[in-house]
Amino acid sequence: MTQGNQSANLIYTHPDCAFSAAAKMDFRQRKVDYVEIDVSIETDKIPDLLALSKGERITPVVVENGVVSLGFKGGS
DSSP states (O other): OOOSOTTOOEEEEOTTOHHHHHHHHHHHHTTOOOEEEETTTOGGGHHHHHHHTTTOOOSOEEEETTEEEESOOOOO
């Protein structure tokens, strides 16, 4: 995983969310670097998640190459 890069791929996660785990596994399988933001630990990042999700309290929120996706529906 990369750290501290504004252009980094991000995955906002929660430990109780199976879809968050699936999204992270997909990134690892595709060998895509990402920064995980666990909102149960980094609670100060919840406003960022809400801004990206237009107010929805959902995980994962994935930002890949500048494209925001809500939830995870499986790899390609």
